[in-house]
Amino acid sequence: MLDLTVIPSTGATLPEVRVNRHWINGAFAPEEAAGWTERVSPSHGVAVSRSQRGTAEDAEAAIAAARAAFDDGRWSGLSGKARATVLLKVAELIEANVDRMALIETLESGKPITQARGEVSGAADLWRYAASLARTLHGDSHNSLGQDMLAVVLKEPIGVVSIITPWNFPFWILSQKLPFALAAGCTCVVKPSELTPSTTVILGELLAEAGLPAGVVNIVLGYGQPVGATLASDPRVDMVTFTGSTAVGKGIAAAASGTLKKVALELGGKNPQVIFPDADLEGAADAVVFGVYFNTGQCCNSGSRIILHEDIAEAFTARVVELSKQVAFGDPLDPATQVGAIVTPEHGAKIDAHVSAARKAGARVEIGGAGLAVPGLGAQFYQPTVVTNVTPDMAIAREEVFGPVLTVLNFRTLDEALTLVNDADYGLSAGVWSENVHTCLSFARGAQAGTVWTNTWMDGFPEVTFGGVKQSGLGREIGRFGLDEFMEIKSLVMRIGRTRAPWVRPR
Structure with a gap:
């Protein structure tokens, strides 16, 4: 901390x-x-x-x-x-x-x-x-x-x-x-x-x-x-x-x-971002951090799971952890603050229960995983949390945590990535990061989601319709x-x- x-x-x-x-x-x-x-x-x-x-x-x-x-x-x-x-x-x-x-x-x-x-x-x-x-x-x-x-x-x-x-x-x-x-x-x-x-x-x-x-x-x-x-x-x-x-x-x-x-x-949503090795990895890492911590992760469009190509998984996760340490958590009345408080103590306990259950199931918490006491304000905050060694069957990979918690999964091929993306009850949004337009278009066609972002996350406009599929x-x-x-x-x-x-x- x-x-x-x-x-x-x-x-x-x-x-x-x-x-x-x-x-x-x-x-x-x-x-x-x-x-x-x-x-x-x-x-x-x-x-x-x-x-x-x-x-x-x-x-x-x-x-x-x-x-x-x-x-x-x-x-x-x-x-x-x-x-x-x-x-x-x-x-x-x-x-x-x-x-x-x-x-x-x-x-x-x-x-x-x-x-x-x-x-x-x-x-x-x-x-x-x-x-x-x-x-x-x-x-x-x-x-x-x-x-x-x-x-x-x-x-x-x-x-x-x-x-x-x-x-x-x-x-x-x-x-x-x-x-x-x-x-x-x-x-x-x-x-x-x-x-x-x-x-x-x-x-x-x-x-x-x-x-x-x-x-x-x-x-x-x-x-x-x-x-x-x-x-x-x-x-x-x-x-x-x-x-x-x-x-x-x-x-x-x-x-x-x-x-x-x-x-x-x-x-709800359990929104994935899939990152390929040829992507702008620095831009993708920054967007992942934004996507999971914006509004303290209390967002239906939260990018709460990333699916990383195995060739870049270790280095990319390390970069996300490093950027997580730089995100400003604390008093929401300070204009510099990027992440504020959890809406209720009960919701904070629910977030923590998800992380604790993942630990018990064999996942590894790379950063965070506990409440965060902010000087002068109290403890109704939750640390930025990144969870690895996650398997697709774990609850934390499938259920909406609705907090500043990121889960990490790995893949080898586009077909495998799409299987992981679509193996969910939700279908609100999804994202893909690659410099190859064919990869992006194939992903966009195959992803079961109401919105697909390519090389960005959570850009929205009044002209562009929003909504989800499945649950x-x-x-x-x-x-x-x-x-x-x-x-x-x-x-x-x-x-x-x-x-x-x-x-x-x-x-």
């Missing part, structure tokens, strides 16, 4: 405890509530926010508001230009509020302030791109069905959408869903994680300031039971979109099945396909003139 780069407490003065209330039908709920949830900062160990704990009745009231707002057309009936104007205004307001939103997100989640600022400011671009889609939304036409027929395929908003978001990227993931649903003309009920609710509530304020009609977006705070369950099962909801663990995603799908509503799920989820987010998730397709078939031959012929 003495070899690590640790950033001690900055001693910064923390803001007053933020109070969050439900946002329903264009107004904050009264102070009275069935209960309150207090969020203690994982990095600083003090209360930083206090939020209303929603009931099933709160969720039902929000659904009723969204249902009424959709049915009367106050939003869905607007032109694409009008909807885009509001979304663009929201983007401007997000950028004007980056600092206060990033600060509370850092305190609630434990992520570094620099990453929180990037997440919030970058989300504004998602809103701008969604605005462009609102103005360019179109269906299709069929003018080749004969002289007497014309058909048009219409895209219509699916209706009321429940949006359930996680704690690890609370504002970014909300912005991968909400502006696209709004661009489509839907109305929404949002439930953020009880651990990181504040930036979602702040967004409610910004939506009102931007001129979004009351009831179009509603926010209910609280836990999966009963709020999330109600949002998934209520028959007045037409679609539910969820980001989180695969286990919870299965529960969401089960709850939604009673009404056969549409379900979109962005779930990494259903449906797609962002890009044009992300907009289509919130649309229903309607075929309109028209006969031109009175050309239909009678079915019943007179005797």
